[in-house]
Amino acid sequence: xxxxxxxxxxxxxxxxxxxxxxxxxxxxxxxxxxxxxxxxxxxxxxxxxxxxxxxxxxxxxxxxxxxxxxxxxxxxxxxxxxxxxxxxxxxxxxxxxxxxxxxxxxxxxxxxxxxxxxxxxxxxxxxxxxxxxxxxxxxxxxxxxxxxxxxxxxxxxxxxxxxxxx
Amino acid sequence: xxxxxxxxxxxxxxxxxxxxxxxxxxxxxxxxxxxxxxxxxxxxxxxxxxxxxxxxxxxxxxxxxxxxxxxxxxxxxxxxxxxxxxxxxxxxxxxxxxxx
Amino acid sequence: xxxxxxxxxxxxxxxxxxxxxxxxxxxxxxxxxxxxxxxxxxxxxxxxxxxxxxxxxxxxxxxxxxxxxxxxxxxxxxxxxxxxxxxxxxxxxxxxxxxxxxxxxxxxxxxxxxxxxxxxxxxxxxxxxxxxxxxxxxxxxxxxxxxxxxxxxxxxxxxxxxxxxxxxxxxxxxxxxxxxxxxxxxxxxxxxxxxxxxxxxxxxxxxxxxxxxxxxxxxxxxxxxxxxxxxxxxxxxxxxxxxxxxxxxxxxxxxxxxxxxxxxxxxxxxxxxxxxxxxxxxxxxxxxxxxxxxxxxxxxxxxxxxxxxxxxxxxxxxxxxxxxxxxxxxxxxxxxxxxxxxxxxxxxxxxxxxxxxxxxxxxxxxxxxxxxxxxxxxxxxxxxxxxxxxxxxxxxxxxxxxxxxxxxxxxxxxxxxxxxxxxxxxxxxxxxxxxxxxxxxxxxxxxxxxxxxxxxxxxxxxxxxxxxxxxxxxxxxxxxxxxxxxxxxxxxxxxxxxxxxxxxxxxxxxxxxxxxxxxxxxxxxxxxxxxxxxxxxxxxxxxxxxxxxxxxxxxxxxxxxxxxxxxxxxxxxxxxxxxxxxxxxxxxxxxxxxxxxxxxxxxxxxxxxxxxxxxxxxxxxxxxxxxxxxxxxxxxxxxxxxxxxxxxxxxxxxxxxxx
Numbered sequence: 001x002x003x004x005x006x007x008x009x010x011x012x013x014x015x016x017x018x019x020x021x022x023x024x025x026x027x028x029x030x031x032x033x034x035x036x037x038x039x040x041x042x043x044x045x046x047x048x049x050x051x052x053x054x055x056x057x058x059x060x061x062x063x064x065x066x067x068x069x070x071x072x073x074x075x076x077x078x079x080x081x082x083x084x085x086x087x088x089x090x091x092x093x094x095x096x097x098x099x100x101x102x103x104x105x106x107x108x109x110x111x112x113x114x115x116x117x118x119x120x121x122x123x124x125x126x127x128x129x130x131x132x133x134x135x136x137x138x139x140x141x142x143x144x145x146x147x148x149x150x151x152x153x154x155x156x157x158x159x160x161x162x163x164x165x166x
Numbered sequence: 167x168x169x170x171x172x173x174x175x176x177x178x179x180x181x182x183x184x185x186x187x188x189x190x191x192x193x194x195x196x197x198x199x200x201x202x203x204x205x206x207x208x209x210x211x212x213x214x215x216x217x218x219x220x221x222x223x224x225x226x227x228x229x230x231x232x233x234x235x236x237x238x239x240x241x242x243x244x245x246x247x248x249x250x251x252x253x254x255x256x257x258x259x260x261x262x263x264x265x266x
Numbered sequence: 267x268x269x270x271x272x273x274x275x276x277x278x279x280x281x282x283x284x285x286x287x288x289x290x291x292x293x294x295x296x297x298x299x300x301x302x303x304x305x306x307x308x309x310x311x312x313x314x315x316x317x318x319x320x321x322x323x324x325x326x327x328x329x330x331x332x333x334x335x336x337x338x339x340x341x342x343x344x345x346x347x348x349x350x351x352x353x354x355x356x357x358x359x360x361x362x363x364x365x366x367x368x369x370x371x372x373x374x375x376x377x378x379x380x381x382x383x384x385x386x387x388x389x390x391x392x393x394x395x396x397x398x399x400x401x402x403x404x405x406x407x408x409x410x411x412x413x414x415x416x417x418x419x420x421x422x423x424x425x426x427x428x429x430x431x432x433x434x435x436x437x438x439x440x441x442x443x444x445x446x447x448x449x450x451x452x453x454x455x456x457x458x459x460x461x462x463x464x465x466x467x468x469x470x471x472x473x474x475x476x477x478x479x480x481x482x483x484x485x486x487x488x489x490x491x492x493x494x495x496x497x498x499x500x501x502x503x504x505x506x507x508x509x510x511x512x513x514x515x516x517x518x519x520x521x522x523x524x525x526x527x528x529x530x531x532x533x534x535x536x537x538x539x540x541x542x543x544x545x546x547x548x549x550x551x552x553x554x555x556x557x558x559x560x561x562x563x564x565x566x567x568x569x570x571x572x573x574x575x576x577x578x579x580x581x582x583x584x585x586x587x588x589x590x591x592x593x594x595x596x597x598x599x600x601x602x603x604x605x606x607x608x609x610x611x612x613x614x615x616x617x618x619x620x621x622x623x624x625x626x627x628x629x630x631x632x633x634x635x636x637x638x639x640x641x642x643x644x645x646x647x648x649x650x651x652x653x654x655x656x657x658x659x660x661x662x663x664x665x666x667x668x669x670x671x672x673x674x675x676x677x678x679x680x681x682x683x684x685x686x687x688x689x690x691x692x693x694x695x696x697x698x699x700x701x702x703x704x705x706x707x708x709x710x711x712x713x714x715x716x717x718x719x720x721x722x723x724x725x726x727x728x729x730x731x732x733x734x735x736x737x738x739x740x741x742x743x744x745x746x747x748x749x750x751x752x753x754x755x756x757x758x759x760x761x762x763x764x765x766x767x768x769x770x771x772x773x774x775x776x777x778x779x780x781x782x783x784x785x786x787x788x789x790x791x792x793x794x795x796x797x798x799x800x801x802x803x804x805x806x807x808x809x810x811x812x813x814x815x816x817x818x819x820x821x822x823x824x825x826x827x828x829x830x831x832x833x834x835x836x837x838x839x840x841x842x843x844x845x846x847x848x849x850x851x852x853x854x855x856x857x858x859x860x861x862x863x864x865x866x867x868x869x870x871x872x873x874x875x876x877x878x879x880x881x882x883x884x885x886x887x888x889x890x891x892x893x894x895x896x897x898x899x900x901x902x903x904x905x906x907x908x909x910x911x912x913x914x915x916x917x918x919x920x921x922x923x924x925x
Contacts, residue, residue, distance in 0.1 A: 004167060005167075008168050016176070016179055016180070019180055022199055022203060028193055028195065042210055045176075049168070049213060054209075054232075061236055062232065066202065066239050072243070073246060076247055079193060090905060090909060093189065094186050094188075094909060098186035100913060102179065104920055108923060109178065113171050117169070119169055120168045120173070120217050120218045125222060133223070134226055142230075149236070152238070152240050159245060159247075188908060189905050189908055258903065258905055262901065264902045265901055
């Protein structure tokens with residue numbers, strides 16, 4: 001267990017706890033804030049792994065924009081602030097399914113890799129290299145994604161427009 | 167140097183937590199949040215493998231996932247708002263017109 | 267299916283028009299069909315088809331006769347129709363001089379009747395149908411005349427019987443007419459049954475090889491059929507003649523058949539149908555000649571009884587048509603007797619048939635004219651009609667003179683031939699009997715003429731001459747009567763016997779003393795009749811015969827005997843039995859079938875409702891039940907759906923990675 005692994009384990013634990021709190025919190029705002037924690041830990045892990053661009057983008061977009069969006073959404077839909085049972089009656093089934101998925105994934109992972117191999121060498125993935133990759137090899141998906149973002153933008157505006165006297 | 171299985175285990179954990187959240191939460195916005203967890207788990211996988219094989223494809227793809235996730239949340243929240251406008255509630259149990 | 271049979275043209279030259287003899291028979295059949303379907307719409311209501319076709323047939327028949335006048339020979343042809351076992355059923359024609367003569371007789375008289383009926387039946391409600399039946403009858407008779415095989419002859423024979431029934435009962439609204447028609451049909455039927463069996467015997471005797479008349483006669487002449495069989499066949503065949511030609515004891519239908527319209531009486535019951543029996547005997551003469559002698563003797567006896575007995579009955583009738591009817595029966599008896607007198611007699615019989623057809627038709631049509639004018643059949647209500655109806659009178663007189671046997675008219679020659687033939691065969695008994703009968707004939711004929719046309723008018727109407735459509739045929743027939751006699755007279759060459767002969771043409775001899783004797787007897791009859799009936803006397807002088815008169819008026823009580831002895835004992839129990847069978851057996855069967863249907867239908871209904879419907883309903887209910895259960899899957903809860911989705915994904919993923 002190297003030191004990076006220790007750091008990873010710590011960050012992972014933080015992320016896990018935060019994620020659990022997201023799905024079990026009674027208070028919706030607290031859930032959103034716990035989401036920040038989960039997303040943040042993931043971002044930190046990205047940095048640990050050496051994917052600096054992805055890590056900062058994670059923080060920037062997810063924590064910086066998406067969670068804010070969630071909070072706005074919660075505000076606009078008058079989410080119940082305060083203690084309330086936010087789970088429905090199929091919690092059991094959901095837990096079961098979740099555990100099944102976990103078990104399945106772990107099993108597959110075991111089958112493929114085992115517990116110890118392979119080892120990830122932590123190296124620096126520069127932004128320059130990522131930029132090159134995006135704008136050279138993956139320029140077409142990049143354009144497609146920007147198109148999707150444009151469509152999502154317009155769609156969101158259209159959807160949430162109030163029908164004014166028409 | 168980090169053992170890949172650890173990363174994968176963590177990502178699996180996040181994913182199943184996210185699945186639980188999607189299936190168990192009543193508030194639609196919380197469901198969307200759980201979906202974000204799932205997407206993050208996927209991203210973690212991508213980045214991990216990308217660093218393992220020194221191939222930037224994984225990270226580029228993770229960036230696209232993030233972008234798409236942002237778009238999806240935008241649209242999703244717009245829809246939730248519409249539902250709220252129509253039904254005064256975003257309790258997913260009460261949006262059940264397809265019930266027999 | 268149709269193959270042409272052999273054509274036998276024995277003449278030196280071509281067959282001439284004899285080839286088309288079948289056309290003569292076909293034309294009236296076509297006109298019957300056309301009249302049936304289109305007659306009502308044709309102006310004049312359909313008489314035109316019959317007149318045209320029969321007229322054309324007459325012209326063609328004259329052409330055919332010309333072939334024989336010219337020295338031509340026999341023509342025969344046939345087509346194979348179908349086969350029953352070894353027997354070939356054919357349609358064919360056998361055209362010799364006799365056929366030609368008969369064709370002329372039938373078409374000429376039929377044409378006169380067709381024309382006559384335009385006026386006589388004018389305004390009748392079934393005018394068109396009358397003409398259909400007339401044409402059909404003509405076609406049937408012509409078929410009999412040209413037939414070359416027995417079955418074809420039988421077909422025509424039976425159709426004629428049917429048409430006779432239809433036409434006698436033309437005014438069937440009156441019960442007496444319909445019962446007369448039934449009487450005619452049944453009585454001739456009684457004769458037709460042995461006739462059919464006679465045909466069957468002959469055909470069977472050939473081994474079912476043929477029904478062709480010529481071939482059968484060849485077989486008989488060649489001794490290939492035993493004499494006993496031939497005799498039986500001849501006797502049976504004669505049964506048909508007894509029925510159709512109204513010989514004793516089946517003559518009772520003919521006087522009652524006068525209930526039909528007079529043109530019908532003229533055509534069917536004077537000239538043609540009743541002659542068919544005589545014709546048949548003559549055509550099948552080979553059978554009769556080669557039978558045991560007693561057969562022909564029997565034929566002759568029947569003929570004499572008929573001739574004599576019916577002649578006497580003609581003395582006491584008041585109805586003018588009945589006088590003529592009994593006269594017809596008597597003359598037919600003459601012909602049958604002649605048939606019994608050997609080949610010479612046969613030929614003479616045909617000559618008599620030939621001339622009798624013309625003058626008897628003339629007399630009937632004339633009587634129709636008189637009846638039409640006086641609106642009564644009874645001579646007691648007529649009288650003195652020679653002034654208002656001159657054409658009718660003179661033509662009727664000519665016909666009467668012919669009937670009586672006054673030279674040089676046709677009737678004299680034929681009666682003369684009869685007596686010559688009998689003298690030749692030395693049949694003195696028959697000779698005397700028929701001589702007396704000739705006198706009686708002359709007497710009642712004169713009586714008829716005197717009562718109708720002389721004396722004062724005793725009726726209540728205003729008789730006037732009939733229209734040209736009626737008097738025209740009278741004149742035509744009278745002319746024929748005047749001229750036809752010479753065809754058989756020895757001094758003029760007797761061409762008739764060049765055409766009609768049996769195996770060989772015979773030489774006709776004129777025996778003076780026989781002729782003188784017959785003329786004398788006839789003169790005696792006419793003279794007596796004139797003297798007795800010059801003035802009308804009430805009651806009829808003939809009643810002076812006393813008990814004989816009673817016997818004659820009651821027709822020898824034959825009708826009574828038949829009714830009490832045969833008809834009633836058969837009809838009543840038979841009718842009761844038929845009724846019982848109908849009620850208890852037939853109706854019971856029908857009801858039983860209905861009952862079974864009812865019961866089975868209930869069973870089917872139960873099956874249909876409980877089993878089949880039950881199954882169908884059951885399927886429906888199962889579907890509904892299952893759906894009712896399955897709908898709970900649609901909770902409307904999206905998360906539920908997602909849960910199942912994920913679970914499925916996991917399972918599938920595991921499966922796919924492990925496989």
